[in-house]
Amino acid sequence: GKVSITAPKNGNQYDVAQLLKQYEKQQYLPKVKLAVKYLQPLKASSSQVQKEKQKLLELKPRMVTYQVQQTKYNLSTKDLLKKAVYQNGKYYFVETNLNDKINQINQKQATLGKQINFKTNDGKTVQVPSGGTYGWSLNTNQAANHIEKAWLTNNNSLNAKADIYGKGYLTYGLGYDNLTNDGIGNTYAEVSIAAQQVWLYKDGQQVATSNIVTGKHSTGEDTPKGVWYIMYKQSPSVLKGSEAGNANYSVKVNYWAQFTSSGCGFHDASWRTNWDKTAYLNDGSGGCANTPSDKMANIYNNLSQGEPVIVY
Missing domain, CATH: 2.40.440.10 (L,D-transpeptidase catalytic domain-like)
Incomplete structure (x- = not known):
């Protein structure tokens, strides 16, 4: 939620354009001597840096409502975007907490490979062990990419169904719409x-x-x-x-x-x-x-x- 500007520091990269100008004036002399010219860093008050600052500030209030089945999660840049930069006309997300958040959602709602409580035909409840292939889970990287893209485009609503996957012969995830019987339907x-x-x-x-x-x-x-x-x-x-x-x-x-x-x-x-x-x-x-x-x-x-x- 904060934007900071790193203080500029003088470097030792030659200003080639300035050196060439000197050279062009001396190129026909028997001896050419160039005064060292270094590139100067942009000041914090420069229009370019101020524009980059404004672009980062525009990210500050953005939030995506991420719907997983019937549950909605408000994923804000303020809470989950830890470090970003704006450079050469583009945003770059350096660090986010999206993976941790998506893993939390998976622990709470995903059904793939989890132990379930199942009511048998005779009315008893048994624990069916984990490890099977039926169910769905959120693809962490894919979901994070979609949420980041929504932040960038200021799209405030996403459905997680596009981010689920499954295992075995059918890899697109099964039972996402089954909300009863521990996800079995x-x-x-x-x-x-x-x-x-x-x-x-x-x-x-x-x-x-x-x-x-x-x-x-x-x-x-x-x-x-x-x-x-x-x-x-x-x-x-x-x-x-x-x-x-x-x-x-x-x-x-x-x-x-x-x-x-x-x-x-x-x-x-x-x-x-x-x-x-x-x-x-x-x-x-x-x-x-x-x-x-x-x-x-x-x-x-x-x-x-x-x-x-x-x-x-």
Whole structure:
């Protein structure tokens, strides 16, 4: 909020124009002698310095209202612009506290990779661990650049939606408009490892369910817990990968809906004969949610790309 002018100091840079004038008067003499002339610094009272001062003063009252979902943040130059200069007709922001402010907003509102409290189908609340790919977060550098540009252009309103990003197959951020259910909304797939069951909800109503067999626990191939999302769907599909005891497999399935970057997804498993509730402990999959063939079509048709998948 303050503008200061550094006191001018004499330097030792030659005034080439003045030296050349001397030289031109002596260039035909047998001996040329030039009196040293140095460039003089601008005085604080000079019109150029005063103009630069005025340009900096114009920044002083500027403020951007930065809207993140339904919350508005008033980001003023007085509070967040620590050092700026005006030189050669341009502003230069040397130091701001914008990154810290954006990180604070992310801690408060962003959902990407955070632990959530989730109400299960039976009414209980469980903590789903962090680390999944579903959600959104503000791109700190991008947001700071947009806010700085708004300060420069005296634009007093910005929407943060242009600054969000996501992880995994879809990198543009998911769930920014979901303000309910800890950012998940009311359309999602719920996977319980303990119950070996999946439930699908649309607008808060259950539309499909099925028993499943998740990743083999005894070999550490458990289906990863967290909040993921349907990356893409494919029907039919060929699954390729590795699992304990099978270093290189390739298998055809009728339906495939991937939800983790490591390659876990929902698919039919016509080869599976063990569908017991405890099968996953010693006879589970390589990490996927194996689904009975007679139920997989309905599960597949009720899933959408980008839909959250909660595994707990």
